[in-house]
Amino acid sequence: MVHVKTIEDLKKIKEEFGKRIQVSGKNFDPEKVVQIKVGLGTSGIASGAKEVMNFLRDELEKRNIEALVTQTGDMGYSYAEPTIEVKLPGQPAVVFGKVNIKKADEIIERYIKNGELIDGILPTNYMTI
Amino acid sequence: MAKYRMHLLVCDGTTCHASQSESVKNALQDCLELNNLENEVKVVSTGCFGYCEKGPIVKVLPDNTLYVKVKPGDAEEIVKEHILNGQIVKRLLPTESVAQVYASEGKTPFFDKKQIRIALRNCGFIDPENIEEYIAHDGYQALCKCLTEYTPQQVIDIIKRSGLRGRGGGGFPTGLKWEITAKVKSDQKYVICNADEGDPGAFMDRSIMEGDPHSVIEAMAINGYCTGANKGLVYIRAEYPLAVKRLKVAIDQARAYGLLGKNIFNSGFDFDIELRYGAGAFVCGEETALIHSMEGKRGEPTFKPPFPSEHGYLGKPSNVNNVETYANVPVIINKGADWFASIGTEKSKGSKVFALAGKINNVGLIEVPMGTTLRDVIFKIGGGIKGGKEFKAVQTGGPSGGCLTSHHLDTPIDYDNLIAAGSMMGSGGMIVMDEDDCMVSIAKFYLGFTVDESCGKCSPCRIGNKRLYEILDKITKGEGTMEDLTKLRNLSEVIKDTSLCGLGQTSPNPVLSTLDNFWEEYVEHVVDKKCRAGSCKGLMKYIIDAEACTGCTACARACPVNAISGERKGPHFINQEICIKCGTCMEKCKFNAVLLQ
Structure with missing residues (x-):
């Protein structure tokens, strides 16, 4: 059990988190793996985001692509659920909308393998802090 | 490739x-x-x-x-x-x-972005079930700062200076509320999070709890430190199972990391949080009703004062804030009151999350600085009206709010402007209506909701709203009179003035705002027996043009209630007594012989 008692403890966790990410017990360098976030809010799940997430996990492993697939909350694009964010190493993250199994397959084959963008990208139209 | x-x-x-x-x-x-x-x-x-x-x-x-x-x-x-x-x-x-x-x-152009994510800063970015990811996004630093660097009063002063107001709808200054609770002397105090989100079409709070539960936990602990409470309670609807699950996971993780529990950050401050489930009654979003429901009593409001800040849960001083209000707190501590106060309008600071729904292209969750106009929200961020139809009205503030029209599109959204326009901020549901929506029916829909949700304790709300509903129902059936319209207004005013709690005091708002903004539409229903949107079935009539009808019998065969009769190859007609106005005959007719009157 980790006990956080000082600001240094928090900063340490923050720093460590940025350096490595764990996938099923193995450590990965975040700079080298494909990172995918699936919007698993209620609206995402209702539109089939869980199936998409399972598909991505299974298929990326089958196709020998080192990738980290995690869940996140509602990205806000209810009109385009399920939504996923894909970050290829060294590139800005791209959000895809209306991702069903077929689209997820296309994303793996064309975007993740070849860096080729495909229809259905959701542009970021907000500032973060 | x-x-x-x-x-x-x-x-x-x-x-x-x-x-x-x-x-x-x-x-x-x-x-x-x-x-x-x-x-x-x-x-x-x-x-x-x-x-x-x-x-x-x-x-x-x-x-x-x-x-x-x-x-x-x-x-x-x-x-x-x-x-x-x-x-x-x-x-x-x-x-x-x-x-x-x-x-x-030679720089990349910066296009002024309409949205800013403060309350939603982590929502859709981090894994809500991983506390380390929240910490990696500067989570719990605000709590640490408060406990180790500031006195409770200093924290309250920061929140006061930031200008943060309650995001649940009322817009009460948050810092002031905290100060009042802090000043009351008591052996036990409580921090309560109002997660009873009940407006139709609203899902701001649910998304925050599902996407960033730790921000709420952190803010509640900060509030506990300020007010002298060591117990937090989240009142959440049982119909939000995913939000409940993620909050539970987050609370367990926070305990495991020592961020909830005894002696947090070695400051001697103890704090823990428990969940309380609501059965989904709209009235329980009212703070006194919420507290009674948590105590295991009927979810009915009581007269204020005394306010919960003095006499709340189990009679002890309790600070009640809404989910989104809490979600803003850690950022204010981290980035400073001045930063927060620099966003928004003179009296409404920061940003507001809205759930866009209805006849709008980009249905979803948005967060805009206070002072953004309705036009920007609906036509820029929201992508305009579905199917290229005409914008008619936008309902803000849910069943307690009002319908605003195209005249209000350039109103900058903040607490005071919306009230001045005859609506209210509410918790942030925004339902957009187009030319196909009948405003009398919309008012009737909201009244139907409040009639269902009224707790029945006070007569104006219990009986008055029912009567309002009946009059509206009469009008939509084409049986209304001009007297009814006067009655609607008078009764609405009485209900507003005499109801016990916020539910009754605001429930006539949809009626009043539609009377004000769509008076001609009411008059059309009453005098001309006409519904311009074509949605009041009582005012519509399908008829068959005998000259155009070829007697093909397609309509008669398709009619689900056998209301159409006539000889083969001869003109058919519709029996209005039986017709349910489903419109199937019109769809089936290949000769445009079925007309809508």
Whole structure:
């Protein structure tokens, strides 16, 4: 059990988190793996985001692509659920909308393998802090 | 497969689509092929950029150049100048000033973004079930700062200075509320989070709890430190199972990391949080009813004062704030009161999350600075009205709010402006209506909701709203009189003045605001027996034009209630007594013989 008692403890966790990410017990360098976030809010799940997430996990492993697939909350694009964010190493993250199994397959084959963008990208139209 | 060196993103949101983005896309593709570039550059269609008024939009990657109002005829220039020669087509850039910045510094243009994510800062970015990811996004630093560097009063002063007001709807200054609770002396105090989100079409709080539960936990602990409470309670609807699950996971993790429990950050401050489930009664969003429900009593409101800050849960001082209010707190501590106060309008600071729903293209969750106009929200971020129809009204504040019209589109959204316009901020549901919506029916819908949700304790709300509903029902059936309209207004005023709690005091708002803004529509229903939106079935009549009818019997065979009769090859007619006005006959008729009156 980790006990956080000082600001240094928090900063340490923050720093460590940025350096490595764990996938099923193995450590990965975040700079080298494909990172995918699936919007698993209620609206995402209702539109089939869980199936998409399972598909991505299974298929990326089958196709020998080192990738980290995690869940996140509602990205806000209810009109385009399920939504996923894909970050290829060294590139800005791209959000895809209306991702069903077929689209997820296309994303793996064309975007993740070849860096080729495909229809259905959701542009970021907000500032973060 | 080819590796592309460039991508051209063409906005294919509904509005851009209407303004010919498809032809732009085709023109670009043709130009690329003409120049043998189709294996190097790819054209891709995307969702809405949120700048619909400037569409169609083309964005070039990887250099991020944004071209606006692109016409098919511009494709050649973009391909030749930008892609082949590496020269930006300045005349297609968003604004003069941007074009100038380009010329002088060669920088990527910054397009002023309409949205800012403060309460939603982590929502959709982090894994809500991983506390380390929250900490990696500066989570719990605000709590640490408060416990180790500030006195409770200093924290309260920061929140006061930030100008944060309650996001649940009322807009009471948050810092002041905290101060009042802090000043009351008591052996036990409570921090309560109101997560009883009940407005139809609203899901702001649910999304925050599902996407960033730790921000709420952290803020509640900060509040506990300020007010002297060591126990937090979240009152959440059992119908939000995912939010409940994620909150539970988050609370367990916070305990495991020592961020909840005894002696947090070695400061001697103890704090823990428990969940309390609500059964989904709208009235329990009212704080006194919420507290009674938590105590295991009936969810009924009581008279204020005493306010919960003095006499709350189990009779002890309790600070009640809404989910979104709490979600703002850690950022204010981290980035400072001045930073927060620099966003928004004079009296409403920061940003507000809205759930866009109804007849709008980009249904979803947005967060905009206070002071953004309704027009920007609906037509820019929201992508305009579905199917290119005419905007008619927007309902803000749920069943307690009002319907605003096109006259109000340029009103900057803040607490005071919305009240002045006859509506209210509410918790942030925004339901957009188009020309097909009948305003009398809309008022009836909301009244139906409040009649269902009224707890029945006080007569004005229990009986009065029922009568309002009955009068509206009568009008939508075409049986209303002008007297009824006067009665509607008078009764509404009485209910507003005499109801016990916020539910009853605001429930006539949809009636009053539609009476004010759509008076002609009420009069049409009453005098002309006409519903211009064509949604009041009681006022509609399907008839068959005997001359146009060929007697093919298609309508008679399709009618689900056998209301149509007539000889084969002879004119048919509809028995109005039996007709349920489903419109099937009209759909089936190939000769346009069925008419709607």
